[in-house]
Amino acid sequence: MARYEPIKECSDEKEDAGMADREGIRRDDVDVEAASAIRISEPTSTIVACDPSEEDPSPVPPDKSQPRQRLASLDVFRGLTVVLMILVDDVGGLLPAINHSPWDGLTLADYVMPFFLFIVGLSLALTYKKLSCRASATRKALLRTLKLLVLGLFLQGGFFHGVNNLTFGVDIEKIRWMGILQRIAMAYLVVAVCEIWLKGDDHVTSELSMFRKFRFQWAVVLVLVILYISLLYGLYVPDWEYQIPVVASSSELKIFSVKCGVPGNTGPGCNAVGMIDRKLLGIHHLYRKPSYARTKECSINSPESGPLPSDAPPWCQAPFDPEGLLSSVMAIVTCMVGLHYGHIIVHFQEHRDRIRQWIIPSFCLLFLGLSLDFFGMHVNKDLYTFSYMCVTAGAGGILFTGIYVLVDVYGYRWTTMVFEWIGMHALMIFILLACNILPILIQGFYWKQPQNNILSLMGV
Template sequence: MGGYELVRSDDAPALAVDLEAGGRGPAKRAAGTSPAPAPARQRLVSLDVFRGITVLLMIIVDDAGAFIPAMNHSPWDGVTVADFVMPFFLFIVGVALALAYKRVPDKLDATKKAVLRALKLFCLGLVLQGGFFHGVRSLTFGIDLQEMRLMGILQRIAIAYLLTALCEIWLKGDEDVDYGFDLLKRYRYQLFVGAIVAITYMTLLYGTYVPDWEYQTSGPGSAEKSFLVKCGVRGDTSPGCNAVGMIDRKILGFQHLYGRPVYARSKQCSINSPQNGPLPPDAPSWCQAPFDPEGLLSSVMAIVTCLIGLQYGHVIVHFQKHKDRIMNWLIPSFSMLILAFAMDFFGMHMNKPLYTLSYTLGTAGAAGLLFAGIYTLVDLYGYRRPTVAMEWMGMHALMIYVLIACNILPIFIHGFYWKEPKNNLLKFIGIGA
């Protein structure tokens, strides 16, 4: 979804020898000889494989999450396998941006292209996740603009992609890089932006006052009901009184939020937790309130994940030896994981809906370790045959996401039926209504 689909290499001419493949850089030519033609730019295979694995994981989560709790998103605090999908995509986008913008001859032109791509991706997300399509079991489509969901997966990626691309285009130093610490000096302004973003998020999350609030809900054939959620707190990270949800309600409005919140599967809200189920008799008043897992404030921290991936991409650009690359990935990966678990232990829990700092560091560290492992297997030792399917999926990630994860392909198949809509191929294979 990220990488060479969102970030094509036309923004940055390829080096004479492909550094992504572990090359030695451009060779000097003898005097009086004509320059040799530059070889075609190669893809970083391990990045495609990583993207393909993430796409496959996303599909498995969508299909198996309802039956296997570990494959479904955590109802609130804590992480499951499903909670790694989004940060993995963001991390991959960051890595790919570093490779695409190795050379930026025209910063203004590169900026225009980045803005245009981000807008295209954001608009695609509005169509696919805004409610225009009514699901696999419905042959109707269309959305009241007053109720369109404004944020979603592609919208979040578009925001993170744009800010990270602008950082890579405009905020790079010119210092030489010989050691790992030289990267910190060359890209110090990007790291400063990441720190400012994280501090802003933490300040808003723990410093914003959340007052009491009210919402209305109604079911099919039932009258509208009003619920009062009593808060009056600061720094609360519970489902009902956190600043992330309050900011989305104030800016986006209730009608533009995701209507099936993940905390509806929590013990407080479902007698079948961690699956959906009837409300317990003593269920809190916020259980049926809308909450967007890809909201505004949580998407701020998604930018940090993308910026971290960008720094991992810089390692590929500046270090040619496999050993140097792997070591410069493993050290920060383990460091982020240790810090994340320490923060979680002391009460700053890993939480995907809020996209907490501990969650950001933990998932980024896991992404770094997985990427280093795939790179070692595929690019260092050359085991491409076992991963060829993942490589193909990674090269066509956006297409697969649109067709399968967004149910476009099942909806299309559902449109062909025998006599009645219920007699369709999806029903025959056990998917349709």
């Protein structure tokens, strides 16, 4: 039976650092905790750091005779995902083939979120490979989760609406509670707590012994999958209605009634994911431009945005949050899969062992997800279905393995230096480009009239 270390009280940070030094652990191995895969932090941490001088935890135990090395493939994978995010955000509207799928199906854009979550889990395994105080680590994880939630609410909550017409500002009535960073924060907290508290002290010598060491974490995964599937396919979705302003009038509202009255529906209008968000978050606090507005039922230009067909169903203009509460349950599972891949780095030092233990489950997940899609459990990003989780997590594992072989095994870092740099400065890039901060800075300073901004001086 696995034994667990007693909870230790930490008197101060100096004692914590001293214990880490005596055990051969760097300070950042104890203190640095991942808050998101896109480095919502200073650029040189694993993901979120307290000190800009801190570096990523090394995948191998420290060797006093040799300098510690970063796991370059992790930075490259993170940077590649950020580039992919920027690409689909800027070009997706012009090329529907790479834009988010309107509903069922999978496109290039639909891999971005799972890849971020995969990196979060993988990084957490490196961050928490050694712990001097579980209680202290838990407090820090809670604090960093709160910081990430606040940052996500500020950047993606709707404060910066109307950027193009220079009317951006705070809109509390329509603030969006959920978003990319909020989902990452939820997954980070759950996985961090699991990694801090739910692992034994078994000595890992094989795949079986590693499963025994982390068996309680796998039990959490099983519970989350069962919970999600049970709610998605078992909850009864009643009829519901919503209101939107009439185009010709700013005060008049038009009411739409959506007929459901069915359980287990996975269509855009009558699924349990949307129902839970409407009940708990409020329909006015959901995302107002859902992907299903580009379906054939809702756009005559599908898969591009366009005017509504004459026989469009009533749910076409309803808000729906792709980063909702129930769908985030399965997102946590993606993060747990990444955690397992990180465990392989920590407990197996040979490249051959790592690659074998990554590539086999990756292809198994990919095959399982495609099989489930074939038999009716469709791959769907907005619902974050179990089949979608399997396909994207398997693809993430395969991609990371390929990058690891190229960069960390064969040493071709020069071919991926740009992605590595982006991965190390992903916070700055994400905020400036993906959150409309750069357009606000460029257009927000003007002379007398809003139109006389920096862009006008440049002739744009």
